[in-house]
Amino acid sequence: MDARNEDLLDIAVIGPSRFPIREPYAGGLEVVVAKEVRALRARGHRVTLYAAAGSEGHDRRHEFTTLAAATGRGDSYYPPGGYEADAAEFERLMDHVAVSGFDVVLNHSLSHVPLVRAAEMATPMITTLHCPQLAPMQEAFDRLGSATGRVLAVSHSVLGSWRVPHGAEVLPNGVDLQIWRPRAAAAGRTAARSAARSAFRPAAGTAAAGTAAAARPVAGRTSRVGLRPTDRPRAVWTGRIVPEKGPHLAVEAARRTGLRLDLAGRVGDDRYMERVLAPRLRDAGDSVRYHGPLGRDALVPLVASAAVALVTPCWEEPFGLTAVEALACGTPVVALARGGIREILSGQPGVVLVEPGRDPSSALAAGIPAALTLNRAATARAAAAAFSHDARIDQLEARLRGLLVGAAS
Template sequence: MDIRSEDRLDIAVIGPSRFPIREPYAGGLEVVVAKEVRALRGRGHRVSLFAAAGSEGHDRRFEFTTMAAATGFGDSFYPPGGYEADAAEFDRLMDHLAGSTFDVILNHSLSHVPLVRAADMPASVITTLHCPPLGAMQEAFDRLGSATGQVLAVSRSVLSAWQIPHGAEVLPNGVDISIWSPRPAPTGPHRAVWMGRIVPEKGPHLAVEAARRAGLQLDIAGRVGDRDYMNRVLAPRLRAAGEAVRFHGPLGRDALVPLVAGASVALVTPCWEEPFGLTSVEALACGTPVVVLARGGTREILSGQPGVVLVKPGPDPASALAAGIPAALTMDRTATARAAAAAFSHDARIDSLEARLRGLPVGAAL
């Protein structure tokens, strides 16, 4: 029997363990989880969030503390013994979920434990892939196959990088257009904006150089996720740029949205195969044209999208970005925002997710 359309579901959402789900959000993954939880609760579902210590609206009895308390290890590294301690906390959570009455478990973590324990659960487990392959997770897929549960990916680009023996589907991210929406057109000298995690793979140093070559001032907003990269690569460029570049650090939406909506152009500078490119979509929803390096998910989701200048990375990406800026400055901001709202609606994403949940076998609670 399937879950009936009129039923409100008991849903467990497993978030990432490294950073809390709260503003200012640490990165796109935390944003996606927060939006999903908020939207599902808004539709009447009973949603329990299991996330890092310091999150908002989560179950504190099973919060993840190992990485939330760690400092100085950046976005990609664990302190000594950290991975094992982190996995133990996930095992403790899965022990709880194994005895629960949830109808479905939505797993957004970067841990292999929910995959390994999926077959123990009384409810269906749906894991969403947000990033390139992680060794322990891929090993779980290789070893256990369909016993790991259902799998979604945020883009075809991400999915193609993994090997999922039992198959997976793509469910793209969306943007909350009630938050990311146009503001009055910017006035005064053209300014560019860059937002995201301050890490090598996001490449904010390329935005500094591209803005310099194009003669634009630049705002940068984001959390420092790699202190070494910040000190060695980005900070010297910020000092050299002087007042032409303003570094804001991490910003909550109340400050970030006006900054992005008030910019003449957004620069998106991935130095890896970007899994999705949520910052691109958020800027477009504000009507702010985007000049973006076409890598991974950005190439996939933004091809043909109004308000976008896709740039081939090439040997000199900063020059290529700078060369794309003049065209972006002439683009229709109203049409850009309208097209983004139509193509990347978060409501449409939740509609699609709910349709998947309705087709699942009834969980223990029903």
């Protein structure tokens, strides 16, 4: 700790080892780590980031390199010997961290090694759980308990999949409201969009403003007589192109309702792209555009100018950061009520939650008409109040200082 200012801390942040912390971000975990490092540095803390090769603002002397080429086969894939090699890199990093005199370690990795090594270190550590249970990490919790350090989780849904013998707290993710915010161009298109909205009729049973219910499928394509293709509302989907994120459901829902659709994200599973998503993109023709991974300068305007954002988890979604980002822009969200999505977005203005049921794309399609009627300004205001990243950092700093006071007593 800086003896001249006890409020400023010397912090080590351990990021994930698979993808670099840089734009365009590989996924939500990389976004969360980048925001946290940036915010803590802006508040005057000395922050050292340990991350994958190719990251920005990290310590290049101790970067992760093992998984750099393990792409395209799912984001949990390890090549033969890959997990062991990755663990060896974490061991070398923890050798360094243990003797570097940090005040605290913030661990966002998906490796068991920091948990095991925390038991040997004088430096306190906080681990944040970003995903459902991983067996090697769970084994460390079971074996070492409180010696693994303090534990946070991004949602109760995530925490419910783990056993943390000494307990854990939930600290939800936040959104940088200086970046994710309404855009003037999007507001200017509201009046032009109203005529298009009138061609869509809310389906009975649709859940609006955050109430989850089983929405009834639209019978056939909704009437849109007199609308030119460019007048049709445009939906947006962002995220990792992997089976568990389900972008193919967004394509199907958009086609059912006659919306145009923009897709943006990194392909994390080549087989899924080739066998599931790509055929649907070809069938959709010009009505669906796939942009690939986008940096914030292109991604934020794309989301902020959309009529609706579709969120399509096919697993128990840990949090649903893309949904919150859309809401902060004032863009209404239609989402499948799974995992953290149900927890975080229930009751949130600007959200239509639908039960997936046996036909999730029909459920999404049935929810879209209601979303098109929601107030964008109210949506943005409510999201800013609920998901401020500054407020999250305030809470994190309080926990850091409380941890250090406890360690000193």
